[in-house]
Amino acid sequence: MHRLIASVLLLTVGSAAPAGDDWTGFRGGPRAGVATGPLPDTWTPDRNVVWKADIPGRGWSSPVVAGDRVFVTSVVSDAKGPDPRKGLYISDLTGTVRPGEHRWLVHCLDWKTGQTLWTHEAARGTPAGPIHLKNSYASETPVADGERVYAYFGNVGLFCCDNSGKEVWSRKWPAVKTRMGWGTAASPALHGDKLFVVNDNEQKSYLVCLDKRTGKTLWEKERDEKSNWATPFVWENEKRTEVVTAGCSRVRSYDLDGKLLWELKGMSDISIPTPFAAHGLLYVTSGYVGDFRSRPVYAIRPGAEGDISLEPEKTDNKWVAWSLPLAGPYHPTPLVHGDYLYVLYDRGAVSCFEAKTGKAVYEKQRLGTATAFTASPWAAGDRLYCLSEDGETFVLRAGPKFEVLEKNALDEMCLATPALSRDSVLIRTQTKLYRIGK
Numbered sequence: 001m002h003r004l005i006a007s008v009l010l011l012t013v014g015s016a017a018p019a020g021d022d023w024t025g026f027r028g029g030p031r032a033g034v035a036t037g038p039l040p041d042t043w044t045p046d047r048n049v050v051w052k053a054d055i056p057g058r059g060w061s062s063p064v065v066a067g068d069r070v071f072v073t074s075v076v077s078d079a080k081g082p083d084p085r086k087g088l089y090i091s092d093l094t095g096t097v098r099p100g101e102h103r104w105l106v107h108c109l110d111w112k113t114g115q116t117l118w119t120h121e122a123a124r125g126t127p128a129g130p131i132h133l134k135n136s137y138a139s140e141t142p143v144a145d146g147e148r149v150y151a152y153f154g155n156v157g158l159f160c161c162d163n164s165g166k167e168v169w170s171r172k173w174p175a176v177k178t179r180m181g182w183g184t185a186a187s188p189a190l191h192g193d194k195l196f197v198v199n200d201n202e203q204k205s206y207l208v209c210l211d212k213r214t215g216k217t218l219w220e221k222e223r224d225e226k227s228n229w230a231t232p233f234v235w236e237n238e239k240r241t242e243v244v245t246a247g248c249s250r251v252r253s254y255d256l257d258g259k260l261l262w263e264l265k266g267m268s269d270i271s272i273p274t275p276f277a278a279h280g281l282l283y284v285t286s287g288y289v290g291d292f293r294s295r296p297v298y299a300i301r302p303g304a305e306g307d308i309s310l311e312p313e314k315t316d317n318k319w320v321a322w323s324l325p326l327a328g329p330y331h332p333t334p335l336v337h338g339d340y341l342y343v344l345y346d347r348g349a350v351s352c353f354e355a356k357t358g359k360a361v362y363e364k365q366r367l368g369t370a371t372a373f374t375a376s377p378w379a380a381g382d383r384l385y386c387l388s389e390d391g392e393t394f395v396l397r398a399g400p401k402f403e404v405l406e407k408n409a410l411d412e413m414c415l416a417t418p419a420l421s422r423d424s425v426l427i428r429t430q431t432k433l434y435r436i437g438k
């Protein structure tokens with residue numbers, strides 16, 4: 001069932017192309033976690049807060065920004081499920097189906113005030129499958145293009161709404177089983193008129209390309225993969241444009257028509273971080289904490305063809321500029337800012353490497369006593385930001401010296417990667433969305 005729950009200010013919401021400092025997908029897409037200007041260094045739940053808005057239900061999707069609109073998704077249930085638990089643990093690993101009727105929602109907020117402009121109910125019913133205790137049924141980050149927002153809810157479907165909240169089209173696929181019932185989380189990627197969705201699961205994994213205007217399938221490729229949670233990345237480089245997908249079997253890159261360009265073996269047993277690009281290189285990583293043999297970081301040159309996997313004991317070849325066999329993180333996607341690659345680890349440490357060479361600058365420096373990180377780091381100016389699951393943001397000085405400058409607490413659990421737009425950072429906690437600005 002699809003219905004519009006609430007819609008206000010419809011006459012004032014026209015269509016506008018996203019501005020250059022908008023944040024239209026997970027980690028800002030090609031922005032790769034880097035702001036266009038400076039951001040605040042300090043905040044509290046009441047200081048340097050432009051606005052904060054209550055977001056009903058549960059969801060760990062990131063907010064996105066297009067023009068004067070902020071989009072975020074959540075799922076509301078009429079039955080209380082178990083609360084998420086922070087950190088890495090070995091109990092409660094098997095996912096469970098949440099009880100009660102659920103409503104999958106897309107929210108549009110005003111950038112200036114945080115007021116909810118409209119909420120669209122994309123679907124209603126009981127969940128088709130289980131999720132991990134720390135997962136949600138709204139963990140995929142939507143994408144927006146200034147005229148529409150595209151909200152993906154894994155086993156529920158993909159829903160396209162215009163700027164007034166009216167549903168334009170929707171797509172559904174058969175529900176699939178995931179590893180240990182952990183659920184889905186890979187977000188869609190948008191390039192031009194093409195929308196890319198990866199679903200790696202235990203039954204039939206695939207990459208599908210849709211026409212964003214109609215939702216019709218342009219092409220689909222089966223993938224020899226099991227469950228992964230890595231968002232695809234559209235890499236526009238000096239040679240061509242590629243759709244890069246990380247997997248535990250291998251990394252694969254396709255052209256915009258679905259032709260396989262190259263593949264790379266040697267990832268860890270689970271892939272979660274999304275690929276990204278900087279300095280003319282593509283960075284790919286995975287670091288499942290239970291894999292003691294392979295937690296790699298790769299830097300890949302453009303123009304690769306065929307199987308570019310490394311020979312045993314080698315760290316580079318014609319297409320792999322450099323690699324580090326045991327430097328990859330489990331959940332957070334690394335970040336390149338300036339000349340340096342920063343890796344944030346789930347258990348509260350940061351490493352820094354030269355982005356062009358992979359040479360270590362400093363390794364696994366502790367962020368105080370914080371021990372749980374899922375959100376990916378971000379950067380602005382000469383600052384690096386790391387958000388813990390406790391809701392504490394550690395502000396580091398960017399550069400070759402490890403130095404913690406500030407620690408800012410929001411006093412609520414955080415798993416979602418923030419959005420950066422203009423002079424503000426949008427941080428999602430378990431129940432709220434904050435716009436932090438000077």
